[in-house]
Amino acid sequence: MSEENLDGAPHRAAGTTGDDLVVTGVSKRFGGVPALQNVSVTIEAGKVHAFIGENGAGKSTLGKIIAGVLAPDEGALTLGGRALHMTSPRDGLTHGIVTIAQELAIVPGLTVADNVFLGAEIATGGFVRRRELRRRFRELAHRTGFELRPETPAAYLSTADKQKVEIMRALSRRASIVVMDEPSAALSSHESKALHDIIRSLAASGTAVILISHFLSEVLSLSDTITTLRDGHLISTVDARGATQESLIVGMLGRSLSATFPEKQFPHDDAPVVLEVANLCAPKVDNCTFSLRRGEILGIAGLVGAGRSELARAIFRDAKVSAGSVRLGGDNLSGHNPHRSIHRGLVMIPESRKELGLMMGRSVRENVSLSRLDLVSRLSWVSRLRERRAVASLMERTTVKAASMSLPATMLSGGNQQKLLFARSMMKTPAVLIADEPTRGVDVGSKRAIYDLLVEMAREGMGIIVISSELEEVLGLAHRVLVMRHGRISAELAGQDISEEAVLEAAFTENSAS
Amino acid sequence: MTETLTDHPDVEDLGNAGLSMKSGLRRLFGSWRTAGILIPFLILFVVLSIASSPFLHTTNLINILDQQAAVLCIAAAGTLVLVAGGIDLSVGSTYALAGVVAGEVGQHHSVVWAILAGLLVGLVVGLLNGVIVTVFRISPLITTLAMSYIIYGLALKVTNGNLVLTGSIPGFQTFTNSTFLTVPSAVWMAIGVVIVLAVVLSRTTYGRYVVAAGGNAEAARLAGVRVNAIKIITFVISGGAAALGGIIDAGRLGSILSTSGGPSLSFLVLAGIVVGGTSIAGGEGSGWRTALGVLFIALIGNGFNLLGVDPNWQQIVLGLILLVAVGLDMWARRAKA
Ligand SMILES: Nc1ncnc2c1ncn2[C@@H]1O[C@H](COP(=O)(O)OP(=O)(O)OP(=O)(O)O)[C@@H](O)[C@H]1O
Ligand SMILES: [Mg+2]
Numbered sequence: 001m002s003e004e005n006l007d008g009a010p011h012r013a014a015g016t017t018g019d020d021l022v023v024t025g026v027s028k029r030f031g032g033v034p035a036l037q038n039v040s041v042t043i044e045a046g047k048v049h050a051f052i053g054e055n056g057a058g059k060s061t062l063g064k065i066i067a068g069v070l071a072p073d074e075g076a077l078t079l080g081g082r083a084l085h086m087t088s089p090r091d092g093l094t095h096g097i098v099t100i101a102q103e104l105a106i107v108p109g110l111t112v113a114d115n116v117f118l119g120a121e122i123a124t125g126g127f128v129r130r131r132e133l134r135r136r137f138r139e140l141a142h143r144t145g146f147e148l149r150p151e152t153p154a155a156y157l158s159t160a161d162k163q164k165v166e167i168m169r170a171l172s173r174r175a176s177i178v179v180m181d182e183p184s185a186a187l188s189s190h191e192s193k194a195l196h197d198i199i200r201s202l203a204a205s206g207t208a209v210i211l212i213s214h215f216l217s218e219v220l221s222l223s224d225t226i227t228t229l230r231d232g233h234l235i236s237t238v239d240a241r242g243a244t245q246e247s248l249i250v251g252m253l254g255r256s257l258s259a260t261f262p263e264k265q266f267p268h269d270d271a272p273v274v275l276e277v278a279n280l281c282a283p284k285v286d287n288c289t290f291s292l293r294r295g296e297i298l299g300i301a302g303l304v305g306a307g308r309s310e311l312a313r314a315i316f317r318d319a320k321v322s323a324g325s326v327r328l329g330g331d332n333l334s335g336h337n338p339h340r341s342i343h344r345g346l347v348m349i350p351e352s353r354k355e356l357g358l359m360m361g362r363s364v365r366e367n368v369s370l371s372r373l374d375l376v377s378r379l380s381w382v383s384r385l386r387e388r389r390a391v392a393s394l395m396e397r398t399t400v401k402a403a404s405m406s407l408p409a410t411m412l413s414g415g416n417q418q419k420l421l422f423a424r425s426m427m428k429t430p431a432v433l434i435a436d437e438p439t440r441g442v443d444v445g446s447k448r449a450i451y452d453l454l455v456e457m458a459r460e461g462m463g464i465i466v467i468s469s470e471l472e473e474v475l476g477l478a479h480r481v482l483v484m485r486h487g488r489i490s491a492e493l494a495g496q497d498i499s500e501e502a503v504l505e506a507a508f509t510e511n512s513a514s
Numbered sequence: 515m516t517e518t519l520t521d522h523p524d525v526e527d528l529g530n531a532g533l534s535m536k537s538g539l540r541r542l543f544g545s546w547r548t549a550g551i552l553i554p555f556l557i558l559f560v561v562l563s564i565a566s567s568p569f570l571h572t573t574n575l576i577n578i579l580d581q582q583a584a585v586l587c588i589a590a591a592g593t594l595v596l597v598a599g600g601i602d603l604s605v606g607s608t609y610a611l612a613g614v615v616a617g618e619v620g621q622h623h624s625v626v627w628a629i630l631a632g633l634l635v636g637l638v639v640g641l642l643n644g645v646i647v648t649v650f651r652i653s654p655l656i657t658t659l660a661m662s663y664i665i666y667g668l669a670l671k672v673t674n675g676n677l678v679l680t681g682s683i684p685g686f687q688t689f690t691n692s693t694f695l696t697v698p699s700a701v702w703m704a705i706g707v708v709i710v711l712a713v714v715l716s717r718t719t720y721g722r723y724v725v726a727a728g729g730n731a732e733a734a735r736l737a738g739v740r741v742n743a744i745k746i747i748t749f750v751i752s753g754g755a756a757a758l759g760g761i762i763d764a765g766r767l768g769s770i771l772s773t774s775g776g777p778s779l780s781f782l783v784l785a786g787i788v789v790g791g792t793s794i795a796g797g798e799g800s801g802w803r804t805a806l807g808v809l810f811i812a813l814i815g816n817g818f819n820l821l822g823v824d825p826n827w828q829q830i831v832l833g834l835i836l837l838v839a840v841g842l843d844m845w846a847r848r849a850k851a
Contacts, residue, residue, distance in 0.1 A: 338736055339739070343738070358733055359734070361729055369722075370722065370738075
């Protein structure tokens with residue numbers, strides 16, 4: 001079958017560019033449920049080819065098939081006219097195909113540099129050549145413009161930094177085809193810009209880049225070709241020059257979307273304060289003071305690393321607070337105890353669903369009900385029926401798409417995993433919801449559903465804090481915006497003052513607003 | 515098209531997979547993990563019934579249960595520890611210490627005090643284990659290994675290396691050996707402990723939290739689960755069960771030594787749990803299956819005796835079975851990922 005790999009003749013190895021990858025009639029089912037049906041695409045060398053579609057449309061599945069991570073049930077792949085038979089990511093690598101997965105794969109116990117060169121260590125006789133490794137790392141760092149210290153243990157990295165490690169890993173492999181599954185989902189806008197430059201330079205040097213993304217503006221500005229998937233079917237493959245956001249949305253959803261954001265519904269002028277944060281100090285949080293009113297949506301913007309998530313975790317009493325206070329509806333939250341915060345009505349959706357949010361191996365049902373099992377149990381006895389009813393209605397409300405609620409979370413598409421966290425936080429309507437990157441990896445249609453949900457919850461009287469690296473999201477949703485920089489609140493913007501320029505200025509420039 | 519199944523809350527299982535072989539089996543056994551231990555257990559049972567006529571005798575079967583009573587209790591509790599992401603290697607020594615303490619206290623006080631003192635020893639050991647693991651963040655493997663030496667030393671001190679007789683303590687044998695419906699009380703206690711702990715793990719909020727703590731501790735904590743408290747309680751339960759096991763055997767056998775139990779008991783318990791399909795990596799497991807796993811190992815021993823096979827083979831076979839069990843678990847995890 002794979003005669004091209006058996007003989008000693010020089011076959012097309014890693015690093016060879018200039019070949020087109022042709023996917024013909026590929027289908028894939030998971031446990032009888034089709035994820036892809038009869039999909040054909042051609043990936044041209046030196047082009048950026050985007051895959052777009054709703055959550056669960058099959059984008060990642062197609063990307064994984066192309067990289068050899070998954071084997072198709074039907075259909076064939078050819079590279080430069082030769083049939084490809086891949087059974088593992090390693091096979092993909094030998095053909096010069098590299099993936100940057102949606103769910104990051106970083107070894108926490110290794111350093112940044114070790115992670116970058118993982119599986120392709122520079123070694124002589126089994127000993128890693130540290131100096132050479134560091135030199136190559138510096139080269140890569142220079143090329144990407146990423147500022148990462150090679151000896152930092154990967155366990156301490158933020159999600160965005162882990163993403164950078166994955167990108168550097170792919171680049172170090174000198175791939176001829178790179179599959180990037182939502183690479184910018186965790187990056188801030190200026191980091192995304194750096195990524196875009198990398199993607200462009202990769203394509204210019206003859207590498208084919210497959211870009212899976214929910215950011216249509218990114219897709220339109222970067223790609224040459226755009227393939228749209230819906231429910232596992234190929235809808236269209238078009239030239240990016242002729243496409244518009246509207247035409248892409250219609251292809252993805254099968255309907256058009258009136259507006260990205262729902263209309264803002266400001267709280268009453270006399271709405272009472274539900275959350276008061278005064279002089280809060282915690283690791284990476286420096287003397288933050290603000291309040292939140294019933295029905296208000298407060299946006300927190302800033303660069304990745306500015307201390308936004310740390311502020312959220314300090315309020316949630318998950319981080320050690322060194323000074324200051326948090327008052328929830330007049331109640332002082334003290335100690336170091338997320339459990340108490342949740343039961344007093346303060347809920348947080350953490351930023352990284354895989355590490356901080358979900359039990360990936362457990363069922364959808366267990367994941368959703370975990371925080372408030374007390375609501376579906378009596379005397380510690382969990383009522384399966386009540387639990388299923390509660391979870392089912394929450395799944396509907398948050399538009400989670402899953403074949404069954406007993407599927408483990410790993411089997412859901414990335415966006416649907418995110419929605420599970422939303423469903424969990426709604427088990428009992430909280431007084432205050434902190435959503436850290438609430439729509440990371442969520443498709444446009446469902447994003448709108450989540451925005452509607454947030455606006456609806458605010459209208460019912462919840463106070464909401466939205467932290468987002470997507471500036472557009474903060475601007476589109478928030479009634480008031482705090483901008484953070486180096487752990488401090490560097491600006492508070494309200495009403496007419498909320499604008500992209502004002503936020504960026506406060507995020508980037510030193511000033512003494514607080 | 516994948517439909518959202520929210521309209522049919524009652525259709526929980528992989529409904530639309532059609533009537534494939536796989537989903538049919540799944541419905542029959544709950545999960546393949548259950549089938550993985552239940553089917554071999556039933557096959558072994560049937561084979562032994564056919565191959566050896568004394569096997570099916572009530573006396574033989576009750577005897578097996580009586581001998582396994584202590585192991586069943588300890589393994590049922592150990593399942594909780596493993597599911598929560600821990601491991602308890604100190605149960606063998608705790609078993610001995612609790613047994614000898616009960617025996618010694620019984621020499622001077624009533625049997626009630628003897629039993630309570632033994633149980634208290636186990637609970638305290640468990641509490642220490644739990645606190646060291648969670649508060650001081652020392653790995654449970656090391657903590658309980660170290661603890662097992664300490665406890666063994668204490669048991670030696672208590673007994674000065676002598677045999678502790680419990681036969682002379684009035685009421686001690688009544689606690690373990692009196693029969694109800696021809697079944698000794700030790701077995702009834704084991705059945706009770708297994709049922710309670712299995713139900714706790716599968717049906718209560720505490721059980722869910724145990725699973726969550728072992729599945730992803732950080733996520734569980736952020737979701738409001740008091741992970742440290744949950745883990746400490748698993749160790750306390752494990753210590754208490756080990757003590758009960760020691761007391762049961764001290765009464766059943768009429769005497770106990772500081773060297774009883776020990777590492778070989780700890781390993782036997784672990785083997786039973788793992789053969790039952792509980793994952794050593796945490797986040798998954800069931801008390802029912804552990805009971806089957808323990809009894810499966812016991813049946814092999816019993817079968818070897820009845821059929822007159824060289825007992826040395828027993829250890830080798832047990833080792834091979836363990837490897838198969840762990841291999842199946844790995845395979846299942848990979849299939850899921
Ligand atoms: N390992 C798996 N086992 C079972 N079902 C799976 C598995 N992986 C994916 N699926 C299902 O296949 C479908 C397609 O998933 P895929 O991850 O390709 O979606 P996607 O387009 O990448 O979505 P997203 O935008 O949310 O990342 C989904 O319905 C998903 O639930
Ligand atoms: Mg995906």
